[in-house]
Amino acid sequence: MESVFRQAQLSETEMRRFGRHLILPEFGIEGQRRLKAGSALLIGAGGLGSPTALYLAAAGVGRIGLVDPDRVEETNLQRQIAHGYSTLGRLKTESAAARMLDLNPELVIERHDVFLSVENALELISGYDVIIDGTDNFPTRYLVNDTCVKLGKPNVFGGVLRFDGQLSVFDARRGPCYRCLFPEPPPVELAPNCAEAGVLGVLPGVIGALQATEAIKLISGIGTPMIGRMLVYDGLDLSFDTVTLAKSPNCPCCSKPSGEIVLRAEPMVCSAPQPGGSITAEALLARLDAGEDVLLLDVRNPPEWAGGVIPGALTLPKPEIEAALRASGRDADAVLAAIPHSREVVLYCQGGVRSAAVIRSLAAAGYDSRLLTNLEGGFAAWEKVSTALVPINEAMDT
Ligand SMILES: [Zn+2]
Structure with a gap:
């Protein structure tokens, strides 16, 4: 049993700070060194x-x-x-x-x-x-x-x-x-x-x-x-x-x-009534391939966009949208102006959970939930059905 545990040396400060551990007979300096390693x-x-x-x-x-x-x-x-x-x-x-x-x-x-x-x-x-x-x-x-x-x-x-x-x-x-x-x-x-x-x-x-x-x-x-x-x-x-x-x-x-053992993305299950509609990645791809002008909104955080976004998607992080919904004034209006009231918006995040939350927030703030659509399985699902990824800058320019 002894050999499976690594140990690390403790500094003088650590010997002082962890004193109450070191005096536990069952734990002692050995236990502390194992924790550090x-x-x-x-x-x-x-x-x-x-x-x-x-x-x-x-x-x-x-x-x-x-x-x-x-x-x-x-x-x-x-x-x-x-x-x-x-x-x-x-x-x-x-x-x-x-x-x-x-x-x-x-x-x-x-x-x-x-x-x-x-x-x-x-x-x-x-x-x-x-x-x-x-x-x-x-x-x-x-x-x-x-x-x-x-x-x-x-x-x-x-x-x-x-x-x-x-x-x-x-x-x-x-x-x-x-x-x-x-x-x-x-x-x-x-x-x-x-x-x-x-x-x-x-x-x-x-x-x-x-x-x-x-x-x-x-x-x-x-x-x-x-x-x-x-x-x-x-x-x-x-x-x-x-x-x-x-x-x-x-x-x-x-x-x-x-x-x-094959890792797979289980679907998100939630019994809370979810406002808005939903679309599968396959159905979205079919609509885009048919030339339909779908307004896409990527609500992930900026570091996640580096791995690619759906071509043409608008990028607006969930915390910014939610902060704008809570706030009022010109800055908040500028953020929300990007999300139209009068046409369908397909929202997505990485797995479909955060975008569903944004839809709930938008619906609660008066957006017509019939025009808000969640991409099921999010960008992860999209990546599986599409190889047409573009770098982030290209997508933002469109
Ligand atoms: Zn098991």
Whole structure:
């Protein structure tokens, strides 16, 4: 067992700062050196990611990766405590990194300001010892699971909804994976309504702190990880139950040899009534190929445009649109003037989630939802059906 753990030397400052760890007989200097030599990747720097990021940084994990393309919004601050008013509008990875470095200046932080996708998941996840799933949507959750199974990485899972939380460690080498429990995403009518579902602000704090605990145990090699068990937390009654999980011999993921596991983008399921229409990438391509003048609006963030945009698309990041909808005045009007009221606009982001949120915001602000269309599966789906990508500058000039 000893040989699988790497160790790093501690500086004098670290010996002082981690004193309360060093005097724990079960942890000691050995545990601290293992933490420093170890690494964790946080998928999501939001509700679950905030406490996890802060506690892992404070505990002395040597290298932490943050995956999140979003920017800090005011409505995040009810639960996403790694951020604050001073970082509104900044990238969440940037905002969280500043807090983490304040707790532990020796920490190495690697920021990935992107959505986890079928294209980047293997590269991102392969670079870390422990993966922490702090996502709020099914496509990313399944992608994290499948990639971790394929690469043989432990996946510290956390989920929160309203007053309830769940926690487990999925490690297909030693126990079940997420698909052993839920082979496929739920049908739309059973899915929680995602971004619109409420959550008690402290709940992700409870579950995120437990995820941090499991990650620290895995990296330092202490205790018994939550493999093959799921913690079910009821915040209203305050009860913690533990359910035993079995590995499924028919699991569509972990029953296969890793070489046969194919990463795929699961569809976004959301039971919240979504205003506006939707279009598949194939149907959009057919309309464009037929010469139809379709007004496309790319609401991703600027770094994402470097990988290409749909030819002719207008580019306007979601945070800018939402800020303009909240604000008033000439600057806000200038932003919104780009989005016409009188003709159809096809909106897209990377996976179709953020653009759906923009459609909800526009509809709430008085736009005719019959003229707002969401590209299903977003740019990722478009890329699969089209090879006609153009560099960003060319698209912006049109
Ligand atoms: Zn499985």
